[in-house]
Amino acid sequence: xxxxxxxxxxxxxxxxxxxxxxxxxxxxxxxxxxxxxxxxxxxxxxxxxxxxxxxxxxxxxxxxxxxxxxxxxxxxxxxxxxxxxxxxxxxxxxxxxxxxxxxxxxxxxxxxxxxxxxxxxxxxxxxxxxxxxxxxxxxxxxxxxxxxxxxxxxxxxxxxxxxxxxxxxxxxxxxxxxxxxxxxxxxxxxxxxxxxxxxxxxxxxxxxxxxxxxxxxxxxxxxxxxxxxxxxxxxxxxxxxxxxxxxxxxxxxxxxxxxxxxxxxxxxxxxxxxxxxxxxxxxxxxxxxxxxxxxxxxxx
Amino acid sequence: xxxxxxxxxxxxxxxxxxxxxxxxxxxxxxxxxxxxxxxxxxxxxxxxxxxxxxxxxxxxxxxxxxxxxxxxxxxxxxxxxxxxxxxxxxxxxxxxxxxxxxxxxxxxxxxxxxxxxxxxxxxxxxxxxxxxxxxxxxxxxxxxxxxxxxxxxxxxxxxxxxxxxxxxxxxxxxxxxxxxxxxxxxxxxxxxxxxxxxxxxxxxxxxxxxxxxxxxxxxxxxxxxxxxxxxxxxxxxxxxxxxxxxxxxxxxxxxxxxxxxxxxxxxxxxxxxxxxxxxxxxxxxxxxxxxxxxxxxxxxxxxxxxxxxxxxxxxxxxxxxxxxxxxxxxxxxxxxxxxxxxxxxxxxxxx
Amino acid sequence: xxxxxxxxxxxxxxxxxxxxxxxxxxxxxxxxxxxxxxxxxxxxxxxxxxxxxxxxxxxxxxxxxxxxxxxxxxxxxxxxxxxxxxxxxxxxxxxxxxxxxxxxxxxxxxxxxxxxxxxxxxxxxxxxxxxxxxxxxxxxxxxxxxxxxxxxxxxxxxxxxxxxxxxxxxxxxxxxxxxxxxxxxxxxxxxxxxxxxxxxxxxxxxxxxxxxxxxxxxxxxxxxxxxxxxxxxxxxxxxxxxxxxxxxxxxxx
Numbered sequence: 001x002x003x004x005x006x007x008x009x010x011x012x013x014x015x016x017x018x019x020x021x022x023x024x025x026x027x028x029x030x031x032x033x034x035x036x037x038x039x040x041x042x043x044x045x046x047x048x049x050x051x052x053x054x055x056x057x058x059x060x061x062x063x064x065x066x067x068x069x070x071x072x073x074x075x076x077x078x079x080x081x082x083x084x085x086x087x088x089x090x091x092x093x094x095x096x097x098x099x100x101x102x103x104x105x106x107x108x109x110x111x112x113x114x115x116x117x118x119x120x121x122x123x124x125x126x127x128x129x130x131x132x133x134x135x136x137x138x139x140x141x142x143x144x145x146x147x148x149x150x151x152x153x154x155x156x157x158x159x160x161x162x163x164x165x166x167x168x169x170x171x172x173x174x175x176x177x178x179x180x181x182x183x184x185x186x187x188x189x190x191x192x193x194x195x196x197x198x199x200x201x202x203x204x205x206x207x208x209x210x211x212x213x214x215x216x217x218x219x220x221x222x223x224x225x226x227x228x229x230x231x232x233x234x235x236x237x238x239x240x241x242x243x244x245x246x247x248x249x250x251x252x253x254x255x256x257x258x259x260x261x262x263x264x265x266x267x268x269x270x271x272x273x274x275x276x277x278x279x280x281x282x283x284x285x286x287x288x289x290x291x292x293x294x295x296x297x298x299x300x
Numbered sequence: 301x302x303x304x305x306x307x308x309x310x311x312x313x314x315x316x317x318x319x320x321x322x323x324x325x326x327x328x329x330x331x332x333x334x335x336x337x338x339x340x341x342x343x344x345x346x347x348x349x350x351x352x353x354x355x356x357x358x359x360x361x362x363x364x365x366x367x368x369x370x371x372x373x374x375x376x377x378x379x380x381x382x383x384x385x386x387x388x389x390x391x392x393x394x395x396x397x398x399x400x401x402x403x404x405x406x407x408x409x410x411x412x413x414x415x416x417x418x419x420x421x422x423x424x425x426x427x428x429x430x431x432x433x434x435x436x437x438x439x440x441x442x443x444x445x446x447x448x449x450x451x452x453x454x455x456x457x458x459x460x461x462x463x464x465x466x467x468x469x470x471x472x473x474x475x476x477x478x479x480x481x482x483x484x485x486x487x488x489x490x491x492x493x494x495x496x497x498x499x500x501x502x503x504x505x506x507x508x509x510x511x512x513x514x515x516x517x518x519x520x521x522x523x524x525x526x527x528x529x530x531x532x533x534x535x536x537x538x539x540x541x542x543x544x545x546x547x548x549x550x551x552x553x554x555x556x557x558x559x560x561x562x563x564x565x566x567x568x569x570x571x572x573x574x575x576x577x578x579x580x581x582x583x584x585x586x587x588x589x590x591x592x593x594x595x596x597x598x599x600x601x602x603x604x605x606x607x608x609x610x611x612x613x614x615x616x617x618x619x620x621x622x623x624x625x626x627x628x629x630x631x632x633x634x635x636x637x638x639x640x641x642x643x644x645x646x647x648x649x650x651x
Numbered sequence: 652x653x654x655x656x657x658x659x660x661x662x663x664x665x666x667x668x669x670x671x672x673x674x675x676x677x678x679x680x681x682x683x684x685x686x687x688x689x690x691x692x693x694x695x696x697x698x699x700x701x702x703x704x705x706x707x708x709x710x711x712x713x714x715x716x717x718x719x720x721x722x723x724x725x726x727x728x729x730x731x732x733x734x735x736x737x738x739x740x741x742x743x744x745x746x747x748x749x750x751x752x753x754x755x756x757x758x759x760x761x762x763x764x765x766x767x768x769x770x771x772x773x774x775x776x777x778x779x780x781x782x783x784x785x786x787x788x789x790x791x792x793x794x795x796x797x798x799x800x801x802x803x804x805x806x807x808x809x810x811x812x813x814x815x816x817x818x819x820x821x822x823x824x825x826x827x828x829x830x831x832x833x834x835x836x837x838x839x840x841x842x843x844x845x846x847x848x849x850x851x852x853x854x855x856x857x858x859x860x861x862x863x864x865x866x867x868x869x870x871x872x873x874x875x876x877x878x879x880x881x882x883x884x885x886x887x888x889x890x891x892x893x894x895x896x897x898x899x900x901x902x903x904x
Contacts, residue, residue, distance in 0.1 A: 107610035110603035187743025187772030
């Protein structure tokens with residue numbers, strides 16, 4: 001196996017991982033952009049999506065439909081979360097919002113444990129998805145899940161691009177993120193925009209949850225925790241609140257993580273997560289507006 | 301002045317009462333209530349020290365448990381005898397192994413280590429504000445956890461770290477709680493504490509009147525980290541065995557819930573939160589195990605107490621974001637002249 | 652008592668209700684009372700100027716009409732029915748468009764997208780297209796810049812965009828807050844020329860403006876506010892006597 005194959009293989013891994021991070025980070029940024037809410041409970045919509053898909057496939061629903069059910073369930077979960085927990089504290093200080101979201105995630109994860117148990121559940125895949133292709137005598141492998149992940153990510157992100165530039169709701173979401181007061185003045189129904197933002201963001205989380213579970217082969221209530229933290233890093237690298245930045249950050253982070261494991265010595269590569277979060281702190285300190293926006297000051 | 305004399309008398313009486321409870325309590329209360337009291341004391345140390353930074357300077361740190369974890373492992377490593385470290389941590393560097401250190405010096409060292417760590421990481425982190433500092437300190441917690449999981453030769457990685465002597469008795473815990481509260485009260489109700497509140501209420505105005513914002517925040521962060529180290533040491537020698545997961549997000553949420561419920565911005569708020577949530581958790585634990593009354597069997601509900609805790613937390617955020625104490629000290633004696641009024645006190649009391 | 656008094660706010664009860672009627676409006680920001688019982692009205696087709704020094708309560712009045720601040724007391728009626736408790740979006744739907752101080756265009760959106768959001772409250776797609784064409788003819792610079800993001804426009808261009816965005820709602824009442832603020836003097840004249848055109852087309856306006864002579868040139872009537880109260884009101888020509896207005900402004904005698 002030569003080095004080029006190795007690089008290509010790592011590239012496939014990076015794109016696949018980066019797609020998942022991008023899907024989660026986009027939702028975080030959509031909600032943060034409009035509400036300034038650092039939503040820790042966003043990751044739990046991955047659990048909602050994945051378990052909904054699991055339950056529907058156990059009930060005999062075809063897998064592709066099951067993915068749709070996971071996405072819709074994620075969106076519904078996001079809308080309920082907004083109505084029950086976030087609307088009552090809307091307009092409160094940043095820290096109150098953040099703490100509320102911590103409480104929401106705590107409730108949802110424990111609810112998940114209560115309902116599904118804390119042990120991982122097998123996530124069955126249909127045969128047509130349980131395949132992989134090998135090239136160059138096994139030097140290059142990619143699974144149909146990799147392909148599905150990238151394909152669905154691309155399709156859903158194209159949809160997002162269309163949505164935020166062509167529909168009044170999407171444009172309104174961007175407008176409200178920029179200037180909530182002016183959005184009120186032009187007659188946008190800001191309440192509805194916020195609900196739409198949660199639905200959209202959580203639908204992406206639901207999709208990410210299904211794909212994450214498909215890659216891991218298992219689902220469990222705490223599955224959204226680590227991806228959520230990584231998505232924070234991705235969103236902040238890209239500039240928190242910016243949709244394009246979140247995508248960029250997601251793929252950058254995926255690439256970086258794969259590179260740490262693939263190219264750094266074995267003594268260092270286990271420290272991947274500490275390195276990634278140290279990077280987060282560096283960004284918050286020196287580039288709080290993200291890579292693309294060096295001048296946004298959030299420091300004191 | 302008579303006020304100060306009275307304050308001193310009351311402090312002395314409180315210490316005496318604490319000493320009596322600590323010495324005679326275990327015999328009178330039995331194991332179950334002694335354990336609850338012990339937990340309240342340990343969490344009191346942790347939550348009061350969390351409140352110093354989060355409640356008084358307005359820098360809402362999510363990284364406190366990172367210091368707790370660090371201290372627990374430092375104390376644990378120092379407590380091991382030569383044979384223990386040979387069998388548990390064969391690759392531990394010689395200068396760290398076989399200390400078999402007594403509780404008190406190990407706790408002080410652990411506290412100093414965490415304080416030094418806080419000074420180091422606080423120097424950059426305390427420059428941030430709002431949710432940015434929260435996210436960054438959470439990053440610190442994750443980094444600490446990642447290091448503990450991977451630094452096998454020091455920590456046994458994600459496996460359980462065992463063999464720590466069970467030294468944390470009620471007198472120790474209560475003694476440290478009293479010291480913590482006295483030191484924190486001393487800081488909070490002094491000119492430094494006033495500077496902290498000024499920084500919290502309006503950092504730009506505080507800077508305008510000559511307060512060094514960074515240094516003020518850093519001081520609160522470092523002192524808070526020292527007592528987080530003390531609390532972590534108490535936990536280490538209370539549990540005897542623990543893993544990195546012991547000191548992670550659920551502990552963080554638990555402590556923050558206590559602080560927020562009781563009310564940030566006062567020591568009595570922190571203690572109220574510790575007592576209320578500690579008691580509530582104990583009561584709900586019975587529910588979690590399942591029980592049967594008059595033939596009606598309640599199945600075990602794992603996670604029910606956490607769900608209840610989360611719901612209480614949300615209700616507090618919605619209906620009373622200042623917590624039970626609402627930023628005031630609940631005092632059983634009239635206000636003394638040594639206590640400056642925090643700005644929030646102008647609001648009418650709802651207690 | 653001040654020697655100057657506001658003309659009593661009277662209205663012939665038999666006639667149709669005015670387009671906008673505000674009675675005894677009181678607004679507080681925390682302990683600070685920004686408006687202390689303001690009454691005024693705007694008739695269909697009129698341009699009414701709201702004058703006064705900084706902090707007199709002019710912008711607060713407009714914000715209260717649009718539903719951005721919740722008044723403590725009083726009433727705001729549009730064609731006789733109260734709009735005071737309605738959410739901002741409903742008020743726009745009822746025909747009140749607000750062109751805010753400082754323009755507040757959506758900087759990251761294009762000119763065309765800003766205009767589109769201006770019509771967010773409307774459902775008549777063909778009418779929207781028609782109005783957009785009309786407005787792009789009225790503000791030709793916006794046509795050439797229609798695919799540029801609003802943040803790249805100059806201050807004067809942004810003011811035109813803000814005005815066009817508000818007009819996209821096809822309002823029966825246009826609230827204008829300091830359209831000359833931060834705009835180069837030459838462009839200010841352009842903007843007021845456009846406002847004059849709009850007036851001739853029958854657009855009703857309630858105008859807040861620091862520039863007295865510009866405001867009185869275009870207005871039919873004016874009210875002068877000081878510390879949250881109407882101190883003087885009357886027909887615009889009558890208010891050209893600068894001394895009376897200055898007194899009402901500053902409270903000097």
